[in-house]
Structures are given as structure tokens and as C-alpha cells.
Amino acid sequence: MKITYITTGTCSKQIIIEINEETNRIIDVCFIGGCPGNTQGLSTLLKNMDVDIVISKLEGIRCGIKSTSCPDQLSSALKQYKELKKKSQIT
Numbered sequence: 001m002k003i004t005y006i007t008t009g010t011c012s013k014q015i016i017i018e019i020n021e022e023t024n025r026i027i028d029v030c031f032i033g034g035c036p037g038n039t040q041g042l043s044t045l046l047k048n049m050d051v052d053i054v055i056s057k058l059e060g061i062r063c064g065i066k067s068t069s070c071p072d073q074l075s076s077a078l079k080q081y082k083e084l085k086k087k088s089q090i091t
Contacts, residue, residue: 005077
């Protein structure tokens with residue numbers, strides 16, 4: 001499944017995430033905007049990682065004095081994905 005998340009409070013404007021729903025693992029992450037080296041490095045490190053582990057590691061990371069960061073926004077996107085997936089299984 002491929003999802004697009006609109007970020008708030010960061011230099012990146014959008015995150016596109018591809019997830020293998022069967023294994024709950026990240027296939028690919030692409031940040032639109034942000035610090036290219038950092039976001040490319042983060043994207044490379046996250047390939048094949050479990051969604052729940054990524055959330056637990058990235059949630060709450062701040063960027064300087066900002067209340068959020070690109071990694072924190074990615075954790076929010078993944079939590080939103082999990083909620084949507086949960087809702088689709090209920091109905």
C-alpha cells in the first residue's frame with residue numbers, strides 16, 4: 001500500500017510511504033522537501049523495518065525548537081496508516 005501524508009511544522013511538505021501490508025514492513029519512504037541528506041539517509045535506513053518499531057523509535061523527535069521533526073511526522077503518518085488499516089478491517 002502506498003500512502004501520502006501532508007506534514008505540518010517541518011521543512012518537508014509531504015511524505016510518500018510504501019508499506020508491505022502482509023509483513024507490516026516499510027518498502028520505501030520519500031520525503032518531499034526537507035534536508036536532502038537527512039531525509040535520504042532516513043529513507044535508506046528505514047527500508048524493510050517494521051512499522052511499529054519505526055513508530056517507537058521516531059515518535060517525539062524534535063527539530064531544534066520545533067515541536068516536531070521529519071522523523072516525528074513520519075511516525076504520525078505511520079500511526080495514521082495503522083488507524084486506517086484497523087478501520088478497514090472492522091467494516
